[in-house]
Amino acid sequence: MTAIADRIRELSIIRRSVEIVENLLTEFGYERIETPILQPAELFLTRAGDQIVDHLLTLEHRDELLALRPEFTSPAIAAYLQSGTAQSVVRWSFNGPVFEDNPAQERLQSESVGAELLGMPGRYAEAEIIALAGLAAERMGIADYEIVIGHVGLTRYLLNQFGLDTRAQRLLLNYLNHQREPLVAETLQNWLEKFISPSGLSGNGEHEDQSRILQALMDTTHPDTAPVGGRSRDDILERLLRKQQRYVRHENLLEAVSFLVKYASMTVGYSENWQETIMALPAANEQAQVLTGEIQQVAAMVLAYGIDQRKLVIKPALARSWDYYSGTVFELRVNGAIFAGGGRYDDFAALLGAAGEVPAVGLAFYLNNVISDNEFTAGDQIQTLKIQLTPASNLTAAVRWAQELRRHGQNVTVVEEPSNNAYPLQGEHLIVDSKPYGIDDIHSLIDLLKDKTAS
Amino acid sequence: MNRVMFALPSKGAIAEPTMSFLQDCGLRVDKPNPRQYIGTIPAIPTIDVLFQRVIDVLYKVADGTAKLGITGLDVIAEYGSEDIIVIHDNLNYGHCKLVVAVPEAWIDVENMIDLAEVALDFREAKMRNLKVATTYPNQTREFLHRNGIHHFSIVAAEGAIEAAPTIGYADIVVDLVQTGTTLRENHLKPLLDGVIINSQACLIGNRRMLKEHPEALQAARILLEHIDGALLGKTYTQITMNITGISAEDIGRKIAANPLTRGLQGPTVAPIFGAEKNDSGQWFTATLIVPGKLLLTAIESLRAVGATHMSAVPVRYVFLHESPTFAQLQAALG
Structure with a gap:
């Protein structure tokens, strides 16, 4: 990866990269869709993933909060639901500038290409999306890349085995994803013990008494007390009750810590015995085997696209965004930088008000991350x-x-x-x-x- | 000779303490007219003082209008730039913390993990972000993300931030706290692990100006001699005692046997003329300095070797062979 000072040259390279990715997507039957650059901020603020919300670039116009689009996924799903084509399979591609207010980066704007395969459940769709990333990289002449594959569903399932509720799992995964240092058991245990109330840790039934007291408090205090800091009396007491009921036996907690330290650090080459490694974890069982099998199926199909198996790395704990990914996820990395990433996010449509899940797999290319000065060739436009x-x-x-x-x-x-x-x-x-x-x-x-x- | 502009806070929590601090360092600041923004430090005639708001001190030093300044570490953490070099980060006054504080009524929220869950509640149940009032958006954003809180909106605010949750334009606040009284009066509580930065007053300079303008570096050296000398002096107490012994060497050895009463090099011992000898020998007077916080321990130790009639006075300055902070500055500037 070469840093390029000359912005004009960089733009030219990005333009050629976009052409290559677009042509590849066209070969796979993806139809180019345009989305507005300026959207209601609400579309992203409450629904997009953490990473997106963190750096949303917003502005107020006539009392409405607007956002410069940070990604294509939310508008794509919204368009899919509104188009009335729900349940049919569509392949859509997007490209153009996306915006991010990230203090760590110099620029607010970068170029992205997105692809969404909607309405198609199963491994084939996941493999296609992952393979697209690899094939695009190869067409750009990027030889030194790796595709890291994980499975959010597997991670969620394994965490369930330790009695952690959905909220605890989500915060925990979020915590793990933002860890810059290698995970240390002691640090993780301290974190978990803060999350789970001290009374819950004691395991002496004290939490049950406190729950009863809280319930009594809710029953006897006035519910119409004015909200403070945006939370009503009921909001506060309900959460306190939930917190008190988050009872995890201490030995379970220690097991979870031990498991997570191993699981989060697991990164295995595809050619190694990665399935056995996962199944050796304390929480693994038959269902885990099924989910691990999904990774295997996807990976095998990705290889059938001609991707070198040495490029594939299995990191089951990879979780690009805990918010809406539900199955296989992946990142294509070039010298540590993410060139493309995505995965299955069937749950996302529900966040936009859909009655149920909508099968969805997608990826985004972060073209500014990979600038190389290779000769590019664009495919011909044919039927x-x-x-x-x-x-x-x-x-x-x-x-x-x-x-x-x-x-x-x-x-x-x-x-x-x-x-x-x-x-x-x-x-x-x-x-x-x-x-x-x-x-x-x-x-x-x-x-x-x-x-x-x-x- | 080129003059050096030294920016000092004109108002805010560290304005008056800065004047007192400099006075304690032997650097009295003269401000001829309270309504003017210019002053002098008679002990360093090459310096002109420019009074500015705490944040403007930073800006004036950053743009080179002032070559040196005193502001808060919190300000540096929020708005600092490559042009700024923190010359002394432990002036030991103006202590405060930038903290995350939530309404006292939120009895379920004790730490940042609780707050992370509440932020998710806001997002899922109320379909909106947690609103955070602060004048420190950069540090707040970075700290909240680091603690797993991603669904929040910063509400820019000036003054009276503590009232934001009561008024309703924010849910929580991130603000500077000295004693916590203001938070309590506004029914807010700081989170135990919600301290973003422990701040205090600091001496800053413009990196380029210090490199290119010898008079600026010289002014920094004189400031640091005074500051280092005074800060080190504050930690010591000087003890003068009467003690009998065979000789000055004998007394010196007895006192210096305990590292605590050895002083910086060893005690100064001199005979007392006119005092009567006794069985233990001749009367001497000895002087040494000890760490102030160990004064009584030192007194006990000195009594044990025969010292009496001890007087203790604060030490105003301790000058070492060079100002250690100035040596660090030179190294940092290359």
């Missing part, structure tokens, strides 16, 4: 070919087909719904004009497709 997944499809074969076709100059996207120009994949065979084609038949298939295009 997109669709491979339709069926229950009988072999997913890895779908990846191979898509990649081979792309290598032969085709823009390819993988869909689930049938359409006139979608070719179903039966097992490992692509059905074109009712005839099955194996991967070895690709040259005759390409000729056929060219004839069809010409006609």
Whole structure:
């Protein structure tokens, strides 16, 4: 990574990077969507992840708090819900300036490209999103990168085993994510003991008495007392009650500390026995094995895209934002800097008022983080070919087909719904004009497709 | 000779203490007219004093209008820049803390982790951020993030910040606290682990000016000689005693046997003329300095070796072979 003083040259490189990423996304069937730069701050303030909210750039206009967009995810989900296309699979891409008020950085504005794959559950979507990051890096000539894969769902599940409630888990993960130093058991224990009330730690039933006292206090004091500092009497007492009920036996706490210190520091190369390492943790069980299997499935498919397995690193505790990611998450790092990151965030739509989950996977490229002076080549603009997944499809074969076709100059996207120009994949065979084609038949298939295009 | 502008606080909590401190250091500040912003320090004729608000002291030094100044460490932490060098960070007055304080009625909030959970409650139940009133937005932002609080909005405020939660334009405050009385009067309580910075008065300079202007460095040296001498002097008490012994060397050895009563090098011992000899020998007078906080321990030790009629007086200055802070400054400037 080279620091570039010349802003003009930097902008030129960023522009070429955007072209490369956009062309790649087009090959995968992503449709370019525009979102306003200026949005109501509310869209981000209460719903975007911690990292976004931390550095939101806001301004007041006619009594309304506005924000310069810090990312594309919130507007994308909002647009998806409003478009009435919910439940269908869409692939959207975004690019343009995003804004961040971060005292640690000189600039307020940076260039970003985002991709969102909405409405598609399952591992295929996650692998596609992760692979896009790797393929983009390679097309830009970035050789020295690593893709770190984690699983927020696995982390949440493992923490559940220690009796920590959702709120405790969230604050704890938040704490772990912001730790600059390697995690030390003593520090973590001190933190946990502050969070869990001293009476809860005593384990002598005292907390139950206090809960009763608090309940009595709520029953007997006047509920209409004016709020102080934005919190009513009930807000305060309810939380106090919740705090008192956050009873964790001391031995459980110590187990959790011991587990977390190991878990948070676990970073294993894909080629190593990382699954065994996870399953050796004290909280791991069959469900953990299932979730670990998800990481394995995703990673295997990412490799099928042609990503070198030495680039893959498994760090299960990776949690880009505790707020809305729910499954697989990843970061593509170049010399420690994050070039791209994202993951599955099915819970996010609910924050925007949706009735339930909306399957969603996305990623963002942070182009200012990676500036290199390589020769870039942009792909040609051609029509997109669709491979339709069926229950009988072999997913890895779908990846191979898509990649081979792309290598032969085709823009390819993988869909689930049938359409006139979608070719179903039966097992490992692509059905074109009712005839099955194996991967070895690709040259005759390409000729056929060219004839069809010409006609 | 080029004159050196020295910026001092004109108002605020450290204004008067700064004048007293400098006077104690032998650097009386003369301000001919209370309404003027200019003064002098007769002990250092090359210095002109410029009176400014605490924060403006920083700005004046940063832009080079003043080459030296006295302000608070809290101000430096909030607004400091590369141009500023903190020359002395322990002037030992103007102590205060920048703290996170919440309404006393929040009986469920005792520490920053509690506050982090309340911030999440605000976000999830009230769909809004925790509002924090402060005049220290940078340190507040950084501290809250470090403590896992991300959903907050800074409410810029000037003066009477403590009233913000009662009035309703903020939920909590981050403010400077000296004794805590103002917080208590406004029904606020500081969080135990909510101390953002322990502040006190500090001497600052403009890095570039000190490098490029010898007269500025010279003025800093004279200031630091006085300041180091006075601050070190304050920690010592001088004891003069009468004591009998065979010889001055004998008395010197007895007193210096205890490291506490050795003084900086050893006691000064002189015979007392006219005093009668007794069985223990001749009367001498001995003088030494001891750490003030160990005065009585030293007295007991001296009594044990025969000292009597001891008088103790405060030491005004202790000058070492050089001003240690000035030596550090020279090293820092390269």
